Amino acid sequence: MRALIYPIRRAYILLRTEVFALPSRAVVFLFSLALLLLPLYSTDPYVLRIVIMTCVFAIFAASWDLLAGYTGQVNFGHALFFGIGAYASSLLNYHFQLSPWITIPIGAISAMLGGILVGIPCLRLRGSYLSLATLAFPLILIGLLFAFPGFSGGELGISGIQRLFTYPVHNYYAAVILMLVLCFAMWKIGDSNTGLIFHAIREDEVAARASGINTKRYKLLAFGLSGLFAGIAGAFFAHFIRIAGPSTLEVALSFQAVIWGIFGGVATIYGPVVAVFILYPLTEAVAVFPALREYRLLILAIVVLLVLLFMPQGLTPWLRNKIETVCRRCKNRNVFWRRECRVCGTELH
């Protein structure tokens, strides 16, 4: 009996002191719970499909943030990693009939290698040069794919790939759990010592190097990690919609990652995820009304523009600063209605 009570008690204390102490964490916790319980309420394949796609793009946007937001390597060709993941896993599945359980990890690892390969020339570039040069890489790959249509399927891509699971609900849980685990992992990386070094490289690379940090190794690590996570998203995407086409490498998808990342707020991980969960279902919901269907991209662009005019640092930092205050002494966050800090007891305001 004691063996059972102890972990429950620990979980309760963790929830009370760490999760429900801050409104932002409570919202994330409740939202994850709601995502996991959604199939009990509705198993409509259309709804599940939208949430699955949202989860895939949330992983993709968060991986962009790890590279661009944390490390400051603003990547304009992030679709490259998504496309490598999608193409590598679907080529293996199509030509060698390997199971998705093997092809998705291989796709992710190829994307990680692609990330490191792209990272090597990018070590010499900085700022706008880096952004504009990275834009080129997915387009070079598209050119190569189109030049060998027999192997890559050309403009039509590779279709008829195996699904991970047959039932929509199983796919749904795979996507949601994957998203929650990977985004939590990325958030943890961003919060760790490595994440601190990433921040340092973005803020002042020379100072970081002067402090004895091998900035080249950490930049390559950022490229590799970001490629790995984006590759998982790409491979899962290909196996879910059962086609890997050139649209996974297009400029539009790269720009989409930039929009999600900056709209949500950079260097946060949860920011881009929130942005995807707002913007992607919004465009799908707009498409439900036939009169508005043609306007959906226009509406998306206008929403992004208006939100940015009022919150130039992105949506989540603005919201978070409204509902939480930072303690001046210990830098811990508190709910805005607290009079003294929950950690060190200093008077707030």
Place this chain on the structure above:
Amino acid sequence: MFQDILITGLVNGGVYALLAVGFSLIFGVARIVNIAHTAFYMLAAYLVYAFLNIAGLPLLVSVILAVGLVTALSMVCYKLVIEPVREYESAVLIATIALALIFQESLLLTFGGNFLGSPTLIAGNMDVAGVRVTYQQLLTIVVVALVLAGTWFLLHKTRLGLAIRATANDLEVANLMGMNVGRIAMYTVAISVALAAIAGVVVAPLFVVDPLMWLAPLVTMLAIVVLGGLGSLKGSLIGAFIIAYVEAITVFTVPAGSFLKGAVALSIMVVVLLIRPEGLFGVAFEEER
């Protein structure tokens, strides 16, 4: 084939040069990476198409109207959208992406997604060394040369040009010398978009217009600008012709070349960056702090 490469490269290079010089100008003065630059070019191409073929206006009137309207629109966009978020670099970036998407969707809704062909501004052609050169291509080359010469004159022989170059060189010192940096940035936006609009106007009859026509030249233009060195006008000019000739050679000599032309051009950019990270004519990075 050699002559084909020569002419195609010259025409495309001229159009790319107009785009890249304008983009470089605004990057140099205001540090804005204007993703919507080629969207303005597309807008001008559509406007000249509409004025000529739908409204039936005379040629010169529609060209002047198209360039003037697009330039005015760019200044409005700068005031309303870019200026309020100038402090936040990333916000400026996606504001320009959003602007480009808004233009694309508005054109898609007004004109539909079809490819629209516009009749040539001047009909006829002549033979130069055994190659058929249409008067339209000739006109493009002449217009590009004149406009580039005009831009050079404006930048080097007028007070406004001096102010623009001073701001590009050092924004803070220019501000301390009593120049209105904000206003100069707006004039630069207008000049740079006017160059893009002229490129769009001469291109409309050469190619077909469609609402996605801004993406391909955007990527080429960015490659050119990076190749030549960000903010360097000479670099953009030379880079434009390098990329245009590389594309033309790939298309005419390599099998499946039209698929590979973008890949080859971009690979050249990557190779140049590996050897010279600041581009051909860029200023080497000071470690900015």
